[in-house]
Amino acid sequence: MKIIDVLVNDKSGIALKKGYPLILKDAVMNPEVLKEEGDLLRLIDRNRRFIAKGYYGNQNKGIGWVLTRKEEEAIDFNFFESRISAAIERRSNFKLNTQTTAYRLFNGEGDGIGGLTIDYFDGYYMVSWYSEGIYSMKHHVYGVLDKIVNAKAIYEKKRFDTKGQYIDQDDYVSGTPGDFPIIVKENGMNFAVDLNDGAMTGIFLDQRDVRAALRDKYSEGNHVLNTFSYTGAFSVAALSGGAVKTTSVDLAKRSLAKTIEQFSVNGIDYEAQDIKVMDVFDYFRYAKRHELKFDVVVLDPPSFARSKKYTFSSAKDYTALLQDAIAITEKKGFIVASTNNASFSMKKFKTFIDEAFKTSGTKYKILEESSLPKDFRTNRDYPEFNYLKVCIIQKLK
Structure with a gap:
């Protein structure tokens, strides 16, 4: 992955330094450098001082997301493992709850990687990708899941534009394919879920x-x-x-x-x-x-x-x-x-x-x-x- 220097305006630079996670289109002062979704962005101010690192990925909210404010932190397998592991640890109470067996395991920018969500359905995992940019890093995400979770199967949903066409599809990725619908619990109630049937899952x-x-x-x-x-x-x-x-x-x-x-x-x-x-x-x-x-x-x-x-x-x-x-x-x-x-x-x-x-x-x-x-x-x-x-x-x- 290439790392590109992206110049951001003063107003956006202040917001990004304070922790704002989204890279807005009008924040970028040299948009001509944005070529390929998935490229890593080194966000800098007009004095070329480092602000943050992120990735280029168009979605309805902006043109990418901040991933780290540490200049020396690499965006690699270890980065994804640290963020996903921390998210799973935060939801340890859900893992112990036998009355609720479906929940969000990773919630995009709230867990440190905008444009990516992971939902858990009683041993099955659904990964949703919201831009071509984050999807280009799927090998890291699936590698981490293979390492740290014991999934019955993993499915994915792509929710991004391709050549002007909106894609909202799902696909089996790995594991033993589910015999859908599967039954998950929510506060003791049962819900039938299908992870391989169009845009929705059933709940x-x-x-x-x-x-x-x-x-x-x-x-x-x-x-x-x-x-x-x-x-x-x-x-x-x-x-x-x-x-x-x-x-x-x-x-x-x-x-x-x-x-x-x-x-x-x-x-x-x-x-x-x-x-x-x-x-x-x-x-x-x-x-x-x-x-x-x-x-x-x-x-x-x-x-x-x-x-x-x-x-x-x-x-x-x-x-x-x-x-x-x-x-x-x-x-x-x-x-x-x-x-x-x-x-x-x-x-x-x-x-x-x-x-x-x-x-x-x-x-x-x-x-x-x-x-x-x-x-x-x-x-x-x-x-x-x-x-x-x-x-x-x-x-x-």
């Missing part, structure tokens, strides 16, 4: 704490509406917590079979539950028309979605989405409002909530708020990398 690990809260505090005796339900994980949590019924709504046709699968592995009679394959916004209109009300509504939309009728952007449309949810939530009922959009803060998210309730003429109280769980390690100084924002709200009247 979003970052919502573990939210599912536990829904199960333990807000479900007993209630009818729960789970919108953008994907594979019905929130519905499983609600029923595990004593919900009398769940309604799961998602536009994707495969959500029906996947939700039935998740119910089945938990011994839940799926025929006693409502599973709707339809646009969530159409369902809101249907519910209003039929005067349906729910004790709990779960809102966990994608940051951006497009159907034949609608285009949804959480940055622009979350307030309207909440208004629809408020209209069909019982008095004293609860709304679990969640977003994974990193482009706005929790403070901004709360303004969406406030505007929605004011427009609806309804009072509310935020009972809980949360962000990423502990295994999704982030730097406290840079909250913009802690993308998950969740508020559990009670509708007061």
